[in-house]
Amino acid sequence: MTDEIILQVKNLRTYFHLDSGVVKAVDGISFDLHKGETLGIVGESGSGKSVTNLSIINLIQTPPGKIEGGEVLFHGDDVLKMNDRQLRELRGDRIAMIFQDPMSSLNPFLKISTQMVETLQLHQKLGRKEARAKAIEMLTLAGIPAAEKRIDCYPHQFSGGMRQRVMIAMGLSCNPDILIADEPTSALDVTIQAQIIELMQDLTRRLGTAVIMITHSLGVVAGMCDTINVMYAGRVVEHGTTDDIFYDTKHPYTQGLIKSVPRLDKPESERLFSIPGQPPNVIDLPDCCPFYPRCHKAMDVCKKQYPPVFKFENGHTCACWLYEQKNAGTVKTATKENTK
């Protein structure tokens, strides 16, 4: 991880215009991604994680979706203002994506070789043979045994974990600057999850690729990410380094999330903590903190206005009214109370 910022998202807003109203799936998100950094995005279902990432490569389906505002600066160029050709050159080549379900993200009708060679030919201007050699090399790197034979198989001849390896190999084959992984492990079983995460970590470190990792699993982000965005109802509620998020948790929502992780050192008889209620319907949300109905620390001000973003040391930020007090001392007390 270096200081060079390769991706800057500024106040990104993506709305879906449905018959029942406007869904503000992503409502003013900003973050930076440094070269080689691994950024985790966590949050409940429907908190806008996937939409954020589709917006980054401008793949939101219009209609009904529409990127209403903001900037996505990739090396200083605004992705949202690029034309189709520039976008096609960007996607896959500079920013690659891995999807949630390896079962359905490979075309069942085409051989792995066809699908991989195609991308390489398109972006790297390689000849057929060179592209094939490169594809085999990437598959081997991704831990596919006998890659030179397996490359001519069809997707159904691979298991889920193997397919995700193929997807990772495909995503990294053009040596992109950013790899966006949209819940890459949630369709896999736990042992395979660990392998896949290890593989991603290993490969991206070796190639110096920055990773945006979307996941439900705090375990995954804890093990893999340098920094974390916690999202709720289309906004980033807390951002910080992994250590800060886990050991100096600011937002009540993040605290709830961390508490809800089952732990081996807790007695078996103890009931697992869960945040009461459900995430709000993001259609026509009033100007309030969307988390206040479920928040154990809700105050009157929470119902009236969305909290501003408060900054702490080491780039740690949090959007919560608890930290409105001007002096740092109060903040610290609040923190202590929370971590009890």
Place this chain on the structure above:
Amino acid sequence: MSDTITEEKLVSPKEETNEFNQVMKGTSLAADAWRRFKKNKMAFFSLWIVVLYAAIAILAPILPLHPYYAQVIDHANLHPSFKTAGEVQLETRKAYFVKVMAAEGRSEYNEKEKTEIARIEEANKTDPVQKNHYFLGTDALGRDIFSRTVYGGRISMTIGLIGTLAALIIGILVGALAGYVGGKTDNLLMRFVDIMYGLPYMLIVIILMAILGKNLAILFVAIALVSWLTIARVVRGQVISLKNSEYILAARSMGAGAWHIIVKHLIPNTAGIIIAYATLSIPDFIMSESFLSFLGLGVSAPLASWGSLISDGVQGMELYPWILIVPALTMTIFLFAMNFVGDGIRDAFDPQSKNRV
């Protein structure tokens, strides 16, 4: 002892192929479908019939057939037989004279009849035309029905193929475009298809034939113009259901363009249905061409198609049934075979859905 042998085998790298060291081979869709198709006996048998028809049609010019346009007036309406044309002609005339005699109460040929019999017998000895064999008989103008059926089949099958090909090309393009682009384009294209559907198909073809003239090329155009509607709808539906699948999103996230996605990802995924539909539509086109020819709007003499042959045969149905039966039976067998093949292909490509159209 046996232990040592196993160890040796394990150590030696040169082993034979067994259950454990085989390379996993990819099975393509086509190979998989072919395997299933072969299991379907009826379809497989029908495929051979179709292949036979196709071979005869393609090889017709070099097969020892009488020219399909050659008329021998003397040999009009001869029945199917393995004898030479002269003998059959003699038999037919004699049988006819016997009938006339019975009607007139005579027991002997009169002079006129005698001369005719003598003339035919004389010709049988000298004229090589009398040595012709018409295994399936002749029509009212003395043309060989076998040869006419073969050449008629050439035209009928060509029309089936060209109609299907045109339907596929136009239909896939329009359907894929409408399905993939969606929105206004989709609406516009599909409403156009709806309107075309609403117009009676035969009427359009008949009007086109009437305006543009009776000509084989025009017949092709007319059939092609109205035949792509169903396939466009089918492909559109498939494309819509496929375009939201994750691998299309994945392909887009890899930087694939719209055209690339349509050609490389969407159309191959609809291939099974398209192929099945295409095989099943060949007999449809043959039927509609026959119908047009039957109405006198199809091919014109001396060219023949199965439809025009049947139409010819109907006129003398009571007296000379073979003129009707031969092309009708030929066509029926072909249509049956084609339908079985189409069913087989559909089941082979789409084994889950049983007997869905």
